[in-house]
Amino acid sequence: MHYALVRKKPHVRRNVNKRVLVINGSTRENGNTDAVLRSFMQGVSEGGLNVREAVLRNLTVNNCVGCCKCQKEKKCNFQDDMTELRDMVIKSDVLVFASPIYWCEITGLMKTFIDRLYFFHHKENSNLVAGKKALIITTLGEKDAAYESQVLVDFYKRFFHSLQIEILDVLSFPDLMEKEANVKKPEYSQTAYKAGKKLSGTI
Numbered sequence: 090m091h092y093a094l095v096r097k098k099p100h101v102r103r104n105v106n107k108r109v110l111v112i113n114g115s116t117r118e119n120g121n122t123d124a125v126l127r128s129f130m131q132g133v134s135e136g137g138l139n140v141r142e143a144v145l146r147n148l149t150v151n152n153c154v155g156c157c158k159c160q161k162e163k164k165c166n167f168q169d170d171m172t173e174l175r176d177m178v179i180k181s182d183v184l185v186f187a188s189p190i191y192w193c194e195i196t197g198l199m200k201t202f203i204d205r206l207y208f209f210h211h212k213e214n215s216n217l218v219a220g221k222k223a224l225i226i227t228t229l230g231e232k233d234a235a236y237e238s239q240v241l242v243d244f245y246k247r248f249f250h251s252l253q254i255e256i257l258d259v260l261s262f263p264d265l266m267e268k269e270a271n272v273k274k275p276e277y278s279q280t281a282y283k284a285g286k287k288l289s290g291t292i
């Protein structure tokens with residue numbers, strides 16, 4: 090074949106406008122979850138997607154008080170950071186739920202955030218999130234990630250199913266008990282980076 094006649098395919102950057110929202114439910118600043126997420130987000134952004142992080146410990150998200158105003162009037166009773174967070178959720182294509190495992194489950198911070206997503210359970214709000222994709226990231230102290238994360242994964246499956254959100258993957262980073270245990274596991278930052286970069290090809 091004559092090389093002059095071979096046209097290079099134009100490099101089309103698909104998904105360039107797609108948005109990824111990372112919700113960080115770790116209670117520890119500069120802990121393992123923060124470290125894993127730094128690499129992950131670098132990968133997402135180098136993969137060509139827009140990425141933002143909501144660090145729950147720095148925000149005011151009140152506990153749901155069960156008034157169910159969101160189910161009756163499609164409105165939440167609270168005026169706190171959840172108003173902007175819900176808006177960020179609506180504008181995102183992929184939602185990344187990242188939390189350390191606390192007693193086989195997510196942290197209280199993440200659970201409080203999720204409870205406040207009950208707003209999207211109203212049938213007239215549900216179309217605002219239905220069809221989005223989700224990625225689950227966990228950090229944990231024990232070595233057996235499958236065993237430790239069983240309850241958490243079951244919970245997420247039911248939660249995302251009820252909001253019609255598809256789970257893309259579950260990424261677990263075990264054996265991280267101490268605050269900066271991630272430093273001894275440099276392979277984790279590579280795994281997280283690669284998973285982030287791969288995301289643009291899977292959505």
Ligand SMILES: Cc1cc2nc3c(=O)[nH]c(=O)nc-3n(C[C@H](O)[C@H](O)[C@H](O)COP(=O)(O)O)c2cc1C
Pocket residue numbers: 115116117119120121122123189190191192193194228229230231232237265266267268
């Ligand atoms: C209250 C609490 C409960 C925990 N429960 C578990 C658990 O059930 N299984 C586990 O493997 N690790 C457990 N861990 C360890 C954390 O998941 C682990 O230290 C994680 O890396 C913390 O992430 P961070 O550095 O972002 O805070 C627990 C830690 C705390 C503080």
